Amino acid sequence: MYIIVVGAGKVGWNLTRELLGKGHEVTAIESDRRRYLTVEQELEHNISYGDASELWVLERAGIQRADMVVAVTGDDEDNMLICQVAREKYLVERIIARVNNPRNRPHFDLLGIKPSVSATDLILRLLEHEVPEYGLVHLLDLQEEQLEIIEMLLGKDSGVTGRRVGDLEMPEGSLLISVLRDGKGFVPGPDTVLEVGDEVLAVLDPGHEEKLKDLFGPGGNGNGNGSGG
Amino acid sequence: MFILIVGCGRVGSSVARAMLREGHEVSCLDEDPESHARLEVGLDKGWEDLGGQFTVGAGLETEALEAAGIEKADAFIASTDGDNTNIVISQIAQRRYEVPTVIARILDPLRAEWYERQGLHTVCPTRVAIDMLESAVREGARREGGEQADSSAEVA
Numbered sequence: 351m352y353i354i355v356v357g358a359g360k361v362g363w364n365l366t367r368e369l370l371g372k373g374h375e376v377t378a379i380e381s382d383r384r385r386y387l388t389v390e391q392e393l394e395h396n397i398s399y400g401d402a403s404e405l406w407v408l409e410r411a412g413i414q415r416a417d418m419v420v421a422v423t424g425d426d427e428d429n430m431l432i433c434q435v436a437r438e439k440y441l442v443e444r445i446i447a448r449v450n451n452p453r454n455r456p457h458f459d460l461l462g463i464k465p466s467v468s469a470t471d472l473i474l475r476l477l478e479h480e481v482p483e484y485g486l487v488h489l490l491d492l493q494e495e496q497l498e499i500i501e502m503l504l505g506k507d508s509g510v511t512g513r514r515v516g517d518l519e520m521p522e523g524s525l526l527i528s529v530l531r532d533g534k535g536f537v538p539g540p541d542t543v544l545e546v547g548d549e550v551l552a553v554l555d556p557g558h559e560e561k562l563k564d565l566f567g568p569g570g571n572g573n574g575n576g577s578g579g
Numbered sequence: 580m581f582i583l584i585v586g587c588g589r590v591g592s593s594v595a596r597a598m599l600r601e602g603h604e605v606s607c608l609d610e611d612p613e614s615h616a617r618l619e620v621g622l623d624k625g626w627e628d629l630g631g632q633f634t635v636g637a638g639l640e641t642e643a644l645e646a647a648g649i650e651k652a653d654a655f656i657a658s659t660d661g662d663n664t665n666i667v668i669s670q671i672a673q674r675r676y677e678v679p680t681v682i683a684r685i686l687d688p689l690r691a692e693w694y695e696r697q698g699l700h701t702v703c704p705t706r707v708a709i710d711m712l713e714s715a716v717r718e719g720a721r722r723e724g725g726e727q728a729d730s731s732a733e734v735a
Contacts, residue, residue, distance in 0.1 A: 403663055405689045427639070427663035439693055454639060457667060460674055
């Protein structure tokens with residue numbers, strides 16, 4: 351596979367090295383002259399100097415025959431637009447963009463730049479997973495498939511502890527798939543009674559997080575009507 | 580008409596003044612609070628006194644765009660000093676806020692041409708400069724050629 355990696359900072363350099371190691375043909379593009387000269391000592395002809403925002407720089411790197419473009423510069427606008435022209439002008443089949451500021455993610459979505467990867471988001475999620483006081487944790491987002499898997503810890507004040515799963519009125523478009531109790535996971539049946547300290551996993555259509563939070567969270571009444579009251 | 584101008588440099592501020600003078604409602608957004616002073620160059624009253632609006636913030640931040648009034652904008656001009664910023668924010672204005680008239684200043688002629696074909700109204704000052712320089716040189720060459728022809732005629 352021929353892959354163009356834009357940005358030879360820490361992420362881009364390591365990525366290029368790994369991809370070369372896996373036997374792919376890779377060209378990295380770096381716009382900072384000094385950085386280029388440093389990285390070029392190792393990557394040699396696998397790195398090209400230039401501003402990949404400029405179309406001729408992408409063309410010189412052979413974007414017309416690229417199977418994938420990965421934009422991992424430190425600038426979100428650059429990453430967005432490089433991926434946009436890669437897909438829409440040069441018809442590159444696969445693109446991956448790095449999101450530096452998670453608040454810019456809606457802009458990536460708006461321009462149809464998918465998938466986009468944000469290290470800050472990933473770390474935040476790991477943090478939430480390690481520190482479940484945050485409440486609801488996203489374990490998996492399948493944007494294309496329109497599915498999410500979330501995890502919630504049932505605290506002392508949860509409205510559903512002591513209740514049978516069969517009695518819960520799960521919001522439409524959501525399904526309880528697993529309960530983690532004392533380090534072990536199992537698939538709950540209708541007779542399973544939820545306990546304080548259980549971690550419940552649910553699969554749901556996007557946009558139902560709030561309803562589930564109301565159902566399982568503090569003061570939830572277990573009827574899933576979304577009012578929480 | 581309500582016009583939102585993002586990027587209040589020499590170009591943005593001049594367009595802003597001209598549009599205000601023509602009786603439009605004008606709102607400017609710039610990251611640099613100092614750029615407000617540029618708006619008032621040549622004015623005998625303050626920008627706000629004349630009815631203008633000025634907001635400090637980044638064009639990529641939707642809160643800033645909304646504070647500057649993008650939701651009611653009839654026209655949007657992206658004139659920051661960064662091509663990439665201008666291209667991204669004008670697409671946000673077009674797609675997310677559905678502003679009827681969106682104009683982006685793009686210095687890179689190749690990308691200006693491509694985005695124009697994608698339905699973005701672009702203004703490329705570099706293209707204008709290239710065209711003017713080329714015709715100025717051609718004009719000079721023609722005059723030169725004419726004089727040479729004249730002098731050779733004299734010799735003959």
